[in-house]
Amino acid sequence: MEKRLFHQRHPVVFGLFVLTGLFLFLFGGITFFIARLIHPQAYETTRANAIGVLRLQGVIMDADKSIKILTDFRRNPHIKAVVVRIDSPGGAVGASQEIYDEIRRTARVKPVVASMQSVAASGAYYAALGATRIVADPGTITGSIGVIIKFPNLKKIFDKIGYKTEVIKSGINKDIGSMSRNMTPEERQLLQKMINNVLKQFIGAVAQSRHLTVAKVKKIADGRVFSGEQALNLGLLDKLGNFTTAVQMAAKLGGIAVKNPPLIYPEDNKFNLLHYLSDMKSQVLGSVLWNRMPALMYQTN
Numbered sequence: 001m002e003k004r005l006f007h008q009r010h011p012v013v014f015g016l017f018v019l020t021g022l023f024l025f026l027f028g029g030i031t032f033f034i035a036r037l038i039h040p041q042a043y044e045t046t047r048a049n050a051i052g053v054l055r056l057q058g059v060i061m062d063a064d065k066s067i068k069i070l071t072d073f074r075r076n077p078h079i080k081a082v083v084v085r086i087d088s089p090g091g092a093v094g095a096s097q098e099i100y101d102e103i104r105r106t107a108r109v110k111p112v113v114a115s116m117q118s119v120a121a122s123g124a125y126y127a128a129l130g131a132t133r134i135v136a137d138p139g140t141i142t143g144s145i146g147v148i149i150k151f152p153n154l155k156k157i158f159d160k161i162g163y164k165t166e167v168i169k170s171g172i173n174k175d176i177g178s179m180s181r182n183m184t185p186e187e188r189q190l191l192q193k194m195i196n197n198v199l200k201q202f203i204g205a206v207a208q209s210r211h212l213t214v215a216k217v218k219k220i221a222d223g224r225v226f227s228g229e230q231a232l233n234l235g236l237l238d239k240l241g242n243f244t245t246a247v248q249m250a251a252k253l254g255g256i257a258v259k260n261p262p263l264i265y266p267e268d269n270k271f272n273l274l275h276y277l278s279d280m281k282s283q284v285l286g287s288v289l290w291n292r293m294p295a296l297m298y299q300t301n
Contacts, residue, residue, distance in 0.1 A: 050262040051250050052079040060091025060123050063098035069266040070102045074109050081254030082112045083246050090122030103130030111253035115246035116140045129209035134237035135246040136228035146223030147198045151177040
C-alpha cells in the first residue's frame with residue numbers, strides 16, 4: 001500500500017498550520033514596521049555616546065516602567081547621559097517618590113536632565129527634583145508643591161434615595177473617608193496630620209535638590225503653580241529652554257563631543273499590539289477604580 005505524506009493524509013490540518021504561519025509572519029512584519037515608524041531609534045541601543053530619553057507623561061500612577069527604563073539606561077555603557085521628558089500634572093505620592101529616587105540613583109552614575117514640557121507640576125516636579133539639572137520652557141506650568149486627597153460625600157444623595165450602608169469594622173477609623181456619611185472632626189485631624197507629614201517630605205526634597213532653605217520653600221509650598229520663568233527666578237529650576245536645550249545640556253554634562261548625539265528611546269516604547277490592547281484595558285479599569293477609590297496625590301487641581 002502506498003504511504004501518503006502528512007499533508008496528503010490531513011490536508012485540512014496542514015492548511016491550518018500554513019495559514020497560522022502566514023498570519024504570524026505578517027503580524028510580526030506589520031508590528032515591526034509600525035514600531036519603526038513610531039520609534040525609529042528604539043533599536044539603536046548600541047550606538048556610542050548616546051543620550052537616553054525617558055518620557056514621563058500623563059498622571060503618574062505607576063513607577064515600574066520608568067524604573068526599568070532608568071535602570072537599563074544606567075547599565076548601558078553606550079548611554080552617557082539621560083533626558084527625562086516630562087509632561088504631567090503629577091500623580092500618586094508613592095509612584096512620584098519612586099521615580100524621584102530612581103532618577104537620583106541614575107544621576108549618581110551619569111548626568112540626568114529633566115526637560116519640562118507643557119506641564120510638570122506637583123508629583124511630576126517632585127520626580128524632576130532627582131535630576132542633575134532641570135530645564136523648562138518660559139510658559140511651562142510647574143510648581144504646585146503640595147499634597148491632596150479627596151473623598152466623595154454622597155450622604156445627601158443616599159438619604160434622598162433611601163440608600164443606607166451597615167458597617168462592621170475592626171477599629172474606629174477603619175472606614176475613614178466613607179462616602180455614605182460626613183467626616184468627623186477627629187478623622188479630619190488625622191488625615192490633616194498625614195497630609196502635613198507628606199508635605200514635609202516634599203518640602204525637604206525641594207530644599208535638598210535646589211539648595212534652598214526649608215523656610216524659603218515653605219513660603220511657596222501652598223499648592224500654587226508657577227510659569228517656567230517664575231520658577232527660574234525662585235530657584236526651582238536651572239535654565240529656560242526646550243527639549244533641544246536639555247539634550248545639549250545633557251551632552252555637555254556627559255562629555256559627549258559630537259554635535260548631534262544619537263537619542264535612544266527605550267525598548268518599552270516599541271509598538272506591540274497585545275501590549276497596546278492590555279494598556280487600554282488597564283487604563284479603562286484604572287479610570288473606574290480612580291472614580292471609586294481616593295488616593296493620596298501630588299497633583300495640580
